[in-house]
Every structure is written in C-alpha cells, then in structure tokens.
Amino acid sequence: MIKDVAKAWTGLWNYRYLAWQLVRVSIVGGYKKSFIGLAWMFILPILAVLVWIVLNGAGVVDPGDTGIPYPAYVLLSTSLWGFFLEIYKSTSNALANEGKLLIMKDFPREVLLAEKTLVHLINFSIPMVLNIGVLLLFGVHFGWAALLFPLSLLPLLLLGLGIGMIVAVLRVVAVDICTMIDEGMKLLMFLTPIVYAPKIQAGWLSGFIQWNPLAYLIGFSRDLLAGGSFFHPKAYLACTLGAALFFLLALTFFRATGKRVLERLVNT
Amino acid sequence: MQKTLVSVKGVSKKFCKDLKANMYYGIKDVMRQSLGLPPHNGALRPHEFWALDGVSFDLHEGEILAVIGANGSGKTTLMRLISGIYSMDRGSVDIMGVGKTTAIFALNAGMNPLFTGLENIYLKGAMFGLSKKELKEKLDFIIEFSELKEFLNSPVGNYSSGMKARLAYSVAIATEPNLFIIDEALAVGDSLFKAKCYEHLQEYVKQPNKAVIYVTNRIRKVMAVASRVIILDKGKLIYDTTNSAEALEFYINNCLQGLSEELRETRLRRVQEFEM
Numbered sequence: 001m002i003k004d005v006a007k008a009w010t011g012l013w014n015y016r017y018l019a020w021q022l023v024r025v026s027i028v029g030g031y032k033k034s035f036i037g038l039a040w041m042f043i044l045p046i047l048a049v050l051v052w053i054v055l056n057g058a059g060v061v062d063p064g065d066t067g068i069p070y071p072a073y074v075l076l077s078t079s080l081w082g083f084f085l086e087i088y089k090s091t092s093n094a095l096a097n098e099g100k101l102l103i104m105k106d107f108p109r110e111v112l113l114a115e116k117t118l119v120h121l122i123n124f125s126i127p128m129v130l131n132i133g134v135l136l137l138f139g140v141h142f143g144w145a146a147l148l149f150p151l152s153l154l155p156l157l158l159l160g161l162g163i164g165m166i167v168a169v170l171r172v173v174a175v176d177i178c179t180m181i182d183e184g185m186k187l188l189m190f191l192t193p194i195v196y197a198p199k200i201q202a203g204w205l206s207g208f209i210q211w212n213p214l215a216y217l218i219g220f221s222r223d224l225l226a227g228g229s230f231f232h233p234k235a236y237l238a239c240t241l242g243a244a245l246f247f248l249l250a251l252t253f254f255r256a257t258g259k260r261v262l263e264r265l266v267n268t
Numbered sequence: 269m270q271k272t273l274v275s276v277k278g279v280s281k282k283f284c285k286d287l288k289a290n291m292y293y294g295i296k297d298v299m300r301q302s303l304g305l306p307p308h309n310g311a312l313r314p315h316e317f318w319a320l321d322g323v324s325f326d327l328h329e330g331e332i333l334a335v336i337g338a339n340g341s342g343k344t345t346l347m348r349l350i351s352g353i354y355s356m357d358r359g360s361v362d363i364m365g366v367g368k369t370t371a372i373f374a375l376n377a378g379m380n381p382l383f384t385g386l387e388n389i390y391l392k393g394a395m396f397g398l399s400k401k402e403l404k405e406k407l408d409f410i411i412e413f414s415e416l417k418e419f420l421n422s423p424v425g426n427y428s429s430g431m432k433a434r435l436a437y438s439v440a441i442a443t444e445p446n447l448f449i450i451d452e453a454l455a456v457g458d459s460l461f462k463a464k465c466y467e468h469l470q471e472y473v474k475q476p477n478k479a480v481i482y483v484t485n486r487i488r489k490v491m492a493v494a495s496r497v498i499i500l501d502k503g504k505l506i507y508d509t510t511n512s513a514e515a516l517e518f519y520i521n522n523c524l525q526g527l528s529e530e531l532r533e534t535r536l537r538r539v540q541e542f543e544m
Binding site: 029172 | 283284287290291293294295297298301302307348351352353354355369371373374377378380382383390391394395396397398399400403423
C-alpha cells in the first residue's frame with residue numbers, strides 16, 4: 001500500500017504541470033466566452049448569500065440549541081457539507097466522464113484526481129471567504145483557533161475523495177450500485193446535524209448521529225471556526241485516523257482496478 | 269544485428285460483445301482485483317472474443333513499422349497495450365532501453381476548443397508529460413513545424429480538422445520519443461504536410477534508440493515510409509516482412525480470400541485503381 005502511494009505521488013509529481021493545465025482549463029474554460037469572465041466566480045456566491053439573508057429575514061423554525069445564531073449555523077454547516085459532497089461528486093465521475101481521454105493518453109489517472117481536488121478547493125474557498133463575512137454580520141466571533149479551520153477540513157476531504165475514488169471505478173461497471181450511493185448521499189445529509197443541532201432528541205436519529213463520522217468531522221470544523229471550541233475532540237481524532245486509512249485503501253483500490261475498468265467503458 | 273527496442277510476446281486481449289455481460293465481468297474483475305487475485309485470464313466466457321490473439325514481434329532501432337489490417341482487426345488495441353493504456357490478458361510487452369513513449373490515437377483528444385492554439389500547445393504538451401520549461405524550449409519548433417503561426421491566438425474550435433491535426437502532431441513529435449506510436453493520426457493533414465511528416469520521420473529514426481510504429485488503412489502510405497510491415501487479421505498476426513510491396517500483395521489477397529476468381533479480379537482492379 002505504501003509503495004502504491006509512493007508510485008501515485010511520483011506519477012503526480014512528473015505530471016504536475018498537466019494537473020495545473022487541467023485546473024486552468026476547468027476554471028477558465030467555463031468563463032471563456034464570457035466578457036466579465038472570472039468575476040462570475042464571485043458574483044454567484046454573493047447572490048447565494050444575499051438570497052440566504054433575504055430568506056432568513058422571512059423567519060425560520062426553531063431548530064434546537066445551536067450555540068451560535070441559527071442562520072450562521074446553517075450557513076456554515078451547509079458549506080461544510082458541500083465541501084464533502086462536491087469532492088465526492090467530482091471525483092466519483094472522473095473515470096466515467098473522462099474515460100475517453102484516458103484511453104487516448106497514457107498519463108497517470110491520479111492527475112485527474114489532483115485536478116478535481118484543486119478545482120474543488122478553489123471553488124470552495126471563494127464562497128467560504130464571503131460566508132465568513134456573513135458570519136461576522138450575524139455576530140459570530142472568531143478566535144485564534146479559527147486559523148486551524150482550513151487544516152481541520154483535511155479529513156473531510158480525504159473521506160470524500162476516498163468514497164469518490166471507489167465510486168469512480170464502480171460507476172463504469174456497476175451503475176445500479178452507484179445510483180444507490182448517490183441517493184444515499186442525499187439521505188445522509190438529513191442524517192447529519194446540518195440544519196438541526198447535534199443534540200437533537202429524535203429517537204433513532206440521535207443514535208445514528210452518534211455513530212455518523214460526518215457529524216464529528218463537520219461539527220469539529222464548525223465549532224472551531226465559529227465558537228473557538230472543540231467539538232468532541234476524541235471522536236474527531238478517531239474519525240480523522242479512520243478517514244486517512246480509508247483514503248489510502250481507496251487509493252490502492254483505485255490504482256489496482258482503474259485500468260481494467262477503463263476498457264469496459266462504452267464511449268458515448 | 270539491430271538493437272531490439274520493443275519485444276511483444278504472445279500478447280492476447282479479449283473483449284466482450286454484449287453490454288450487460290461486459291458490465292457483469294467488469295464487476296467480477298474488480299472484486300477479484302480488490303481481493304488481490306488476478307483478473308479472469310483463462311478461456312473465453314460467453315460473449316467474449318479475442319481482439320488480439322497471441323501476437324508476437326520485435327521492433328528494432330531505426331525501424332518504421334506499419335501495422336495494417338481491416339477495420340476491427342485489433343490494430344488500435346495492440347497500440348494501447350504497447351503504450352500501457354490497456355492491460356493484457358496474456359503475454360508481455362518488453363520495452364527495452366526506451367526512455368519515452370509517445371502515442372497519438374485521436375489527435376483532438378484533450379484539446380479544448382475554446383482555448384487558443386498556443387494555450388492548447390501547452391495543454392497537449394503537458395498531457396505528453398512535458399514540463400513548462402521543456403515546452404517553452406520547444407515552442408519555436410512546434411510553431412514552426414505546425415506552420416500555424418498566424419492562427420496561434422485563435423480558438424482551436426475554429427481550426428479545420430487538418431489544422432488541429434498539424435498542431436497536435438507537432439506537439440507529439442516535439443516530445444522526441446524513443447518509441448513514437450501514430451494511430452491513423454495523419455489521415456486528415458493535407459498532402460504537403462503529410463509529405464513533410466514522412467520525410468521528418470525517416471530522418472528521425474536515423475538517430476540512435478528511435479523507432480516508429482504507425483497504424484494505417486491507407487496502403488499508399490505504407491509504400492511511402494515503412495521499413496517493415498505487419499498485418500493483423502481478426503486479432504492474429506498473419507504476416508511480418510521488411511518488403512512492403514510483398515506485404516501489400518499478401519494483404520490484398522488475404523482480404524479477397526474466399527471470393528470467386530471473377531469477383532476477386534474486379535475487386536483487385538478496383539483497389540488498385542483507387543490506391544495508386
């Protein structure tokens with residue numbers, strides 16, 4: 001497994017320039033024909049935030065004790081959820097969408113994963129910075145611990161990438177399973193404390209949340225940024241270790257099976 | 269005795285004709301591989317066929333090898349196995365002392381139509397594994413070889429297919445591969461550009477440790493450049509020679525096999541009229 005990771009890294013390093021080129025194509029390519037171009041990357045999140053503030057002014061239900069103002073809580077939690085879900089979405093479609101390119105060129109498949117990850121990080125940071133402004137508006141105070149916030153997202157990224165890599169392979173050959181996993185992800189959002197507080201009393205749901213690693217991974221980053229406190233640090237550390245291990249296993253799986261499934265891809 | 273650069277030994281590859289069976293075998297293979305077992309390598313399962321069946325040949329330094337065969341005879345599959353894109357079911361490909369392999373299958377692959385010619389040179393070059401520094405050094409050569417200087421700042425989507433081919437081919441040749449695989453890539457370039465490429469290839473393989481494999485359906489092209497020809501038929505290598513004229517005769521006769529004497533005569537005449 002360690003040898004595999006080392007090989008993946010060497011492949012990535014040799015093709016690092018390609019990764020950057022692909023990132024450029026993804027980011028700039030979408031706005032090539034537009035006159036205001038990359039400004040869209042800022043305009044869209046600003047609009048989303050405005051819609052959010054307006055909707056919030058219309059009044060919301062009481063979700064339980066969230067510690068920080070509820071709108072700020074939801075805004076932060078949904079961004080964190082999005083951080084996890086979007087990396088899953090983009091990597092899990094990597095082989096199925098770009099398989100045509102992969103059978104024409106012999107560059108390492110991991111380069112595509114690196115590209116998806118970098119594009120994801122860029123696409124996440126811009127609205128995140130805006131959201132932090134909104135949080136200030138809602139009266140959230142940031143402590144020094146908030147500086148660790150970006151680092152605290154790493155396990156969430158590794159978990160999303162890991163699931164994404166496995167589903168990427170399955171998406172070529174086992175379409176039914178992937179449809180179920182995609183739907184499962186939507187369901188998972190409701191089973192994670194994002195729009196309600198983690199302390200919610202709801203019978204079996206409370207029990208599930210207790211064992212849901214995402215509750216800890218998202219909760220820790222959220223509290224670190226917004227409250228400067230540590231949300232279940234032991235559970236977070238355990239989940240971090242688990243996520244890292246899972247990522248390594250998933251990478252090994254992706255490397256071992258990725259090549260074989262490509263030939264089964266039916267080009268459209 | 270020439271130095272052997274690539275040794276292909278008993279290479280076999282099977283594919284599946286039925287979509288559902290293809291998915292099913294795929295799932296099984298993935299499961300086997302995740303348990304650390306080799307994928308199913310044995311006999312054919314239902315709906316499977318050998319796309320390549322025990323192909324062996326050696327490629328030597330300085331050779332320009334033409335691979336010909338009817339549609340679906342396994343030419344591209346063989347190239348994908350040699351360039352490491354597919355994994356084989358049986359046999360081995362030994363690439364000896366070859367530092368760099370560049371393979372071009374579809375010239376458009378990886379080019380982005382909204383980006384300019386110049387931007388696409390960098391993108392395409394990166395896909396062939398070149399670094400930014402190497403690309404900067406080779407930029408003049410690429411621009412000159414492609415003869416596209418005045419269109420460099422136009423989006424590639426507005427290029428004609430021949431112009432795209434020139435751009436992509438020029439980037440590929442700039443990687444200075446030891447083994448250069450060209451799969452039908454020159455089909456769309458104009459005659460002048462093609463002639464230049466052939467000339468360039470013949471000079472190119474005179475350098476040490478260089479060889480070229482190209483796949484084609486155009487028989488005249490074979491006459492023009494190949495120093496050796498192999499013929500594939502339904503996944504089997506049926507002919508291997510350094511005499512192109514002989515190979516072509518064999519190829520045409522093989523294609524016409526099973527036809528009546530009279531039909532064969534007319535078909536042969538038609539082919540000759542068309543190709544020559």
